[in-house]
Amino acid sequence: MTGVPGYLQRHRTGVTFAVLVFLSLLAILISNRNVVLKPKEVGQSVFSVFQISLNGVARWFSGTWSALSELKRLRAELAGAREKLVEYERASRDLMELRRENQALRAQLGFAESLTYRYVPARLIAKDPGNLFSTMVLDRGSRHGVRKGMPVVAFQGGLQGLVGRVVMTGLITSTIQPITDPDSYVAARLASSRFDGLVSGGGSGLLVMSYVKKLALQEVQYGELVVTSGLGQVFPEGVHIGRVREMQAKGYEASLELEIEPIVDFGRLENVFILSYGN
């Protein structure tokens, strides 16, 4: 064989290499996040079946293993829970009273009704296969009413902490962009001193709150809670994000930069809630 076909046949490994590298580079260029979502969504829907199966098998083994000790612990917890239930019933009555009072006060002040969210429970079934990205996959998808952009929260240590938001939905799974991702931005507010800022992922599992007025330096306390401000209407107002760990005030900058430790421990995250709005 001579000519171009002969050349291609002789160097087919090199030619294949060049074609594959070209295709990969092209894909990176046009897909750098959110642009090429369709092929990825199809891929996610197909391969999530395997992820769910593998996760199920692994859970079955670990569940069986710990079932016996769990039973013993549960008995002790049941006794404690019964006592707590009595307390909570009392607290619930108080809460109803407070809610009625709050509604009455809001009506008097003329506040608009805030958005109501439905909590869709979901389980974390997979994480990123590599160590460079922070993907999380949940076992709820478009079939369960999950849509792109919905906020995700988790309850840890008695607080409702912000986890992230849905960036991609398959039929039965959805992909979450955690707040620790450098490409994630959350409108935030310091809970006590009431200064606003923007929280984004800062690497090593920490968060950075920027654009906080320098004036805040006098008032912000270490350990102060940071919550969502509700501005931008992506995340509901008042969800806990983290606590202030470090403060940086550079002379040449007009604003402060705060290092925030997330409320949610992403290493031991298993169950979360997707906040679904609308119908």
Add this chain to the structure above:
Amino acid sequence: MDRELKTILLSTLLLGSAVLLQSTVLRWVALKGVKPDLALIVLVFVAVRRGSMAAQASGFLAGLLEDSLSLSPLGFNALLRTVLGFFYGLTAGSIFVDPVLMPVLLILVATILKGLASCLLVVIFRIPAPGFQIFAGPLWIEVGYNALLAPFLFALLRRLRALAPREKDRV
């Protein structure tokens, strides 16, 4: 079926399974959040045993699968695995792979090269990657984890007759 095509299909299946394991089961054995890269170990094994063609093709396909399960841009892992598969495949037939030392060395170098190439892509394409820390702790944990697992995984993969070295590559 053509032997090369059969090898590509089998190694893609193995690499794909490794990627799925990494995203599900292996997160429970992660050290400080760092998981071993089983797919890289399988890729290097295929490359040194069956050459560039099988390694780059299966690396590309498994990389695409990895990208579809990740927040990485489509093509990111496909490119890394294609390039590593191709260059490691060039060594097929020219090195003797003993049961312990060579697997450890090959995987050690491959993980560092993967780390460097990832950094290069993150910087060039300005990809937002939270785990990006050049030559920081996570990379060395992954290097150690992969190197430790390499001899065991190589021993397991050697049992697959379809991945035996080609006649011309026997050392």
